[in-house]
Amino acid sequence: EELEQDPRLNQPVSSLKVGRNDPCICGSGKKFKKCCG
Numbered sequence: 689e690e691l692e693q694d695p696r697l698n699q700p701v702s703s704l705k706v707g708r709n710d711p712c713i714c715g716s717g718k719k720f721k722k723c724c725g
Contacts, residue, residue, distance in 0.1 A: 700708050708721035708725055712725070
């Protein structure tokens with residue numbers, strides 16, 4: 689039985705709607721531009 693995957697995991701980070709000053713999507717609590725951006 690296949691588990692449903694989050695479709696966002698299959699997209700490049702740049703395609704996600706994360707502002708450069710928004711909290712990073714990795715969950716570090718840092719701003720995206722200072723972390724994974």
